[in-house]
Every structure is written in structure tokens, then in C-alpha cells.
Amino acid sequence: MSSGRFILRHLAFTGTGVPIARLDFSEQVSFIYGASNTGKSFALAAIDFMMGGSAKELPEIPQRAPYEMVWLGLTLPSGRDVTLSRGVKGGLYALQNGLHVATAESLPTEVLGEKHDLKRDDTLSHLFLAELGLTGRKITKNKSGKTENFTFRQLAPFALINETAIQAPRSPVVSGQRDDTKEQAAFRLLLTGHDDSAIVPVMTVPHFQISKKVKIATVDDLIAGLENEVAVSLASLGGTVADTVSIEARLAEVRETWERAKESLRGHLETKRSLSIEYSGLDARGSDIQVHLERFEQLDQVYVSDMARLEALEEAGFLLSLGGDRDCPLCGAAREAQGKEHGTEDIERQRAAALAEIKKIAELRSDLRAIVAGLEQEHASVEVQLEAVGRQLHVVEANIERASAPAAENETELSALLAQRDSVRHHGQLVEQRRRLEQKREEFGKLKQSRKDQPVLKAPDAALHDFCLTMSGVLKAWKFPGECEVSFDETQYDVKIDGKARKSNGKGVRALTHAAFKIALLLYCRKEGLPHPGFLVLDSPLVAYRDPVKSKKGGALEDDEKVIAASPVREHFFRHLASLSETIQFLVLDNIDPPAGIEQLAKMELFTGNVEEGRFGFFSVSD
Structure with a gap:
């Protein structure tokens, strides 16, 4: 038990x-x-x-x-x-x-x-x-x-x-x-x-003391490193630290001028963009018209060729119709003795058809000439507009060139001021970091292990x-x-x-x-x-x-x-x-x-x- x-x-x-x-x-x-x-x-x-x-x-x-x-x-x-x-x-x-x-x-x-x-x-x-x-x-x-x-x-x-x-x-x-x-x-x-x-x-008391010494030594090393960085930073500023307030004031002025220049330049660039679009559209339209005119010219030549061929047919038919009741000029055969495959009526019908086709082609040529005339008139108008838009683009590009110079100068100065401000700020941050580390070192030096801990x-x-x-x-x-x-x-x-x-x-x-x-x-x-x-x-x-x-x-x-x-x-x-x-x-x-x-x-x-x-x-x- x-x-x-x-x-x-x-x-x-x-x-x-x-x-x-x-x-x-x-x-x-x-x-x-x-x-x-x-x-x-x-x-x-x-x-x-x-x-x-x-x-x-x-x-x-x-x-x-x-x-x-x-x-x-x-x-x-x-x-x-x-x-x-x-x-x-x-x-x-x-x-x-x-x-x-x-x-x-x-x-x-x-x-x-x-x-x-x-x-x-x-x-x-x-x-x-x-x-x-x-x-x-x-x-x-x-x-x-x-x-x-x-x-x-x-x-x-x-x-x-x-x-x-x-x-x-x-x-x-x-x-x-x-x-x-x-x-x-x-x-x-x-x-x-x-x-x-x-x-x-x-931590035990010995460990606490060791930890305290290590913390102080670590901070001392960080402070020594920062001292070198502060010295290098000050040298890069020419030995003196400019007032950040004055830098910020100048930055505000330059930034305002730069913004105005950018706004002006932005307007010119927008105008240029609009004119460029317009110019491209007119140029494309002129090219299209030119292509159509070339094609219509080729079509007119076809009409002319067709009318010449039809006129030849009509003329041949006319000539044939004139000697239909006479003896054969070649063999002397009498009209009654001649054997004909086609009668005079067929020739007349073909003549009439040729004349009708000639009339139709003539009407088409007339319409084509009207269209060509309209295109030539439009093409002339497009050329005039292209010249006018081209002149405007030239003026706008001159304006852009004039506005770009001060904007570039302002941007250069702005970049320099920003770099100066950042360098001053970095120097200030280094100095502040050093101050905080020195304060932290002082705090570590005063550390005591409390019974409350x-x-x-x-x-x-x-x-x-x-x-x-x-x-x-x-x-x-x-x-x-x-x-x-x-x-x-x-x-x-x-x-x-x-x-x-x-x-x-x-x-x-x-x-x-x-x-x-x-x-x-x-x-x-x-x-x-x-x-x-x-x-x-x-x-x-x-x-x-x-x-x-x-x-x-x-x-x-x-x-x-x-x-x-x-x-x-x-x-x-x-x-x-x-x-x-x-x-x-x-x-x-x-x-x-x-x-x-x-x-x-x-x-x-x-x-x-x-x-x-x-x-x-x-x-x-x-x-």
C-alpha cells in the first residue's frame, strides 16, 4: 500500500x-x-x-x-x-x-x-x-x-x-x-x-555592470565614428553651415519662378502638340488627294482610249453603210449577185451602240473632270493650310526655345539649392545624432540596478x-x-x-x-x-x-x-x-x-x- x-x-x-x-x-x-x-x-x-x-x-x-x-x-x-x-x-x-x-x-x-x-x-x-x-x-x-x-x-x-x-x-x-x-x-x-x-x-549585478560597460563602449565607438562623419560633412559645406531658413526662402523663390516657366512652357508645348496633330492631318489629307488625282488621271486615259476605239467602229460602220447598193469595187459583181452574211441593218445597230457608249463615256468623263476639279481645288486649299500651320509651328517652336532657357537655368539653380539643403540637413542630422548618443552615454553612465527590477x-x-x-x-x-x-x-x-x-x-x-x-x-x-x-x-x-x-x-x-x-x-x-x-x-x-x-x-x-x-x-x- x-x-x-x-x-x-x-x-x-x-x-x-x-x-x-x-x-x-x-x-x-x-x-x-x-x-x-x-x-x-x-x-x-x-x-x-x-x-x-x-x-x-x-x-x-x-x-x-x-x-x-x-x-x-x-x-x-x-x-x-x-x-x-x-x-x-x-x-x-x-x-x-x-x-x-x-x-x-x-x-x-x-x-x-x-x-x-x-x-x-x-x-x-x-x-x-x-x-x-x-x-x-x-x-x-x-x-x-x-x-x-x-x-x-x-x-x-x-x-x-x-x-x-x-x-x-x-x-x-x-x-x-x-x-x-x-x-x-x-x-x-x-x-x-x-x-x-x-x-x-x-541580469545579475556583475552581468549588469558588464552590460553597462559594453553599452558605454558601444556608444563611444558610435560617437567616434560620427565625429569623423561630422568633420567630413562640414568640410563639404566649405567649413560653414548655411542657415536652412534662408536656403528654404531662396528655394521657394526659385521654385515659384520655375513653376511659372514650366507653366508657360507647358502652354507652348500644348499648342505645338495641337498644331502638330493638325499639320499631320492636313498632310495626310493632301497625300490622299494626290493619290486620288493620279488614279483619276489614269481612269480618264482609259475613257479616252475607249472613246477612240468606239469612234473607229462607228466610222467604219458609217463607211460601210454608204456603199451597200453599189457593184463590188473589187470584182465588179452586181448588187444582186453579191452574197452578204450581215445586212446593213446590223451595221447600223452597231454604229448606234457605239455612239451610245461614246455618249455614256463622255458623260462619265464629264463627271470625272468635275470630281478632279473639286479635288484639285481642295488640294490647293490643303497646301495653303499646311503652309499656314507650318508657319504657326515655327513660331511656337521659337517660343518654346525662348521659354526653355530660363526654365533650365531655374532647374539648375533649384537642383543646386536642393543639394545644398540636403547637405545642411544631413549635417544637422549627424550633429543631432551625436548629441543623442552623448546624452545616451550620460544616461548609461548613471544607470543603476534598482531593486524594483x-x-x-x-x-x-x-x-x-x-x-x-x-x-x-x-x-x-x-x-x-x-x-x-x-x-x-x-x-x-x-x-x-x-x-x-x-x-x-x-x-x-x-x-x-x-x-x-x-x-x-x-x-x-x-x-x-x-x-x-x-x-x-x-x-x-x-x-x-x-x-x-x-x-x-x-x-x-x-x-x-x-x-x-x-x-x-x-x-x-x-x-x-x-x-x-x-x-x-x-x-x-x-x-x-x-x-x-x-x-x-x-x-x-x-x-x-x-x-x-x-x-x-x-x-x-x-x-
Whole structure:
């Protein structure tokens, strides 16, 4: 069945020729206590090592030397029992189903990478995050809002709290690094369930300064280039810049004169166009008439030829008709003796037909002469008109020539003025561009990165308020002295208890309240249904109850620690943890003696530090 949380089952070290060093943990509360330097803190470091920590974080104590492998049995949030194994020198992890302290040859082994890689799902970090539903999350890595992938190592400090961290005079959220943005972002992720992927980053301070210098250098280069262009432009203007107002005034005068000249020229050109069209029409008509006259002359010659032929026929017929009743002049035959094929009547008819045709042709010639006369008259008229239009065209062309000269002069002057105006304008634009760049350079020089530009990296007030109420409830459950009013200080990213900064207390109070902070966060996540590993390993949370005589390392108790030491917080601390242990696993490591009756509340493990009495420590030998 899925528990929704990690449950630590056992931690073991194995090696050739040495007994297995093993700790078994209760699913609820485990309390490991006893003498110093017996391996309690080492156990926490080993658990951290098996949950993604580096080899350098695993203390090289003498008792560890003969051991080669580390084994961590645990139940995943999905409910699967697994065992992780890893060499004491670090490196990859081997994972097998079930709980073991040796490799089960019959079971498949999954190899997991030690470092988180977003592109791979065969890493320990990916496995743990996937179990919690936190894969693919982003958190900010600096105050500029730049993000990076969230890893399980950034989550581990909220479940594994070593002695140094629990007593440190700093926020329980941070580790003391120069930039604690990532740790604060991890806290916000746990507190809200939301990552920082929506944050739009701005430039970091170093990047801002570099960007500022680059901008200034770029503008300086542009200004230097413009200085050369301005110098060249000024030289092209003869060293002086004319007044654009006077240039524009002269331009207006010349343009007006030019427009008038163009208008006059335009009128002459229109007249020329009209006359040219008229001349072309007359010339074409004259040519047409000439062609017709030539053709009519040819037709008249045909008429004359036809009439001559017909007149010859008529004359021959007449002559024939005159000698029709006489003897033949050739043979002397009498009229009665002559044989005739055609009678005189036929000859007369042909004569009459010839005369009629001659008359008809004569009438046609008469009509033709009338037409020719009309065409000749029209042709003469066209010639007269052509001469008149030609004279007009000559006059108009002379006018155009006279009007073109001043127009050309005006156009030349206008072009020169326009070129001068454009050069002056270009020079002015260069000077203005230089001025703007100099102004921009001054602005860049004054640039400062404002806090307003920074992204808002803040947990919601409502969530912080509810978290503080949860921590207040934890402290009250422990019978912590005071009213237990908890508030969150955004500037210190830590809490105040009854108005006093948590880190301003002695180390014993800091340790106890650090534990309360982490327990409250776990409870808040459980209440809100937010991801959390679901277990806590606390090293020395009850150091305020140390014996100043026996614990030389701990030193004398400060006044606020004495108040705690005189209170029943220790007993209620364990009672409270036991009351939560149905859904949360606790592993407490400390040097103090347990309060009476704790055996009913927790699984006890005593490290005596004495080879002749009980269990010496994590390892069974002292050296």
C-alpha cells in the first residue's frame, strides 16, 4: 500500500572479514543516544550519503576503514520496498527490490546515476523526485531570477538535519552560503507546491555592470565614428553651415519662378502638340488627294482610249453603210449577185451602240473632270493650310526655345539649392545624432540596478502565516516556555518567537526551535497535501539538556538554555513526536539521557562507547 512518504528501514555497512554494521529503524520514532564519538552523527552522514550526498561528506573515521559497501533499506512513497547499495568511495547506486544487506543475485539490479540530469531518468534524484511528484520543477538560483532544475539534494536538508546545521545561528532554511536564493526557493516550493518556472529573470549585478560597460563602449565607438562623419560633412559645406531658413526662402523663390516657366512652357508645348496633330492631318489629307488625282488621271486615259476605239467602229460602220447598193469595187459583181452574211441593218445597230457608249463615256468623263476639279481645288486649299500651320509651328517652336532657357537655368539653380539643403540637413542630422548618443552615454553612465527590477522571490503571506501557526502549535505541544507566538521575518528568512529572533538564542534553544521549524514544515505539507519526504532525522535537537560537566564540547548553558533545561520540554518533545508517528517517521540522535518512560514512545538504541558494555557504537569495534 502506498504511504506517500519515504520510510527508512535500515542502514548497514559491509566489508570482507568484518561483521555487518547495521542499524534498524522504527517506522515511527527511533532514538539513538549515548556517548560522543560513537557514530550517531556518522549514521546521519551515511544516510545522507545514500540519498545523493558526495563521498567527501562521509566521515573517514578509523572504524569505517575495512568496510566497502553501504546499504540503505527504505520504503518508497509508492509503497515499494527497495535497497540501495553504494561503494564507500561514492559513485553510482545499485537498486534492488526488497530489503537486503547483500546483493540478491536472483533479483534484477537497476543502476542509478549519482548526479541529477534532467535528460535522464536513471538517476537517484529523478527516482526520488518522481516518487514525490516533483520532477521537472525549477527553482531560482540567484536574486536575478535565473532558474535551474530542482534536485533531491536541494530537498534533503529539510529531512536530514545535522548537528552543525541544527545549532547554527542562521535560518533553518539556509546553509550559510553566500547566496541562499536556491535554499529559499526550495522552502517556497515545499510551502506552496509551486516552482519558479514562471519567473522572468533579470541580469545579475556583475552581468549588469558588464552590460553597462559594453553599452558605454558601444556608444563611444558610435560617437567616434560620427565625429569623423561630422568633420567630413562640414568640410563639404566649405567649413560653414548655411542657415536652412534662408536656403528654404531662396528655394521657394526659385521654385515659384520655375513653376511659372514650366507653366508657360507647358502652354507652348500644348499648342505645338495641337498644331502638330493638325499639320499631320492636313498632310495626310493632301497625300490622299494626290493619290486620288493620279488614279483619276489614269481612269480618264482609259475613257479616252475607249472613246477612240468606239469612234473607229462607228466610222467604219458609217463607211460601210454608204456603199451597200453599189457593184463590188473589187470584182465588179452586181448588187444582186453579191452574197452578204450581215445586212446593213446590223451595221447600223452597231454604229448606234457605239455612239451610245461614246455618249455614256463622255458623260462619265464629264463627271470625272468635275470630281478632279473639286479635288484639285481642295488640294490647293490643303497646301495653303499646311503652309499656314507650318508657319504657326515655327513660331511656337521659337517660343518654346525662348521659354526653355530660363526654365533650365531655374532647374539648375533649384537642383543646386536642393543639394545644398540636403547637405545642411544631413549635417544637422549627424550633429543631432551625436548629441543623442552623448546624452545616451550620460544616461548609461548613471544607470543603476534598482531593486524594483528584481523579480519577487517571496512566499505568500497567507502560507507563511499558516506555517507560523503550525510551528506555534508544535512549540505549545512541547510546553515550550512563553506564549509561543511565532512570526516570520522576511529579512532574516527566519522566525521570531514571542518577538525574539530565533537565532538570537543560545545554541540549545536554536537547536530545539530549528527542530520545531522542520517538524512544523512537514506537518504543514501533510495538512496541505504538499510533497515532502515524510521523515526527519534530527541530530542533537535536545542539546539544551546537556550536562555542562560531562559535555565539555557543549560548554556552559546560557540563561535561555537553563530555562529550557528546567522545563518539561524534553518529555513533551518525545510525546509529541510519538503522537505524529502514524504518518511521519522520526530519527532522533543525541548525547542526552532519555526521559523516563520513553521506551513506550520510541525504539531505543544506546551507543555506550564501551567495548565491554552493550553496543559500542555504530560499528562494533572501537578502532
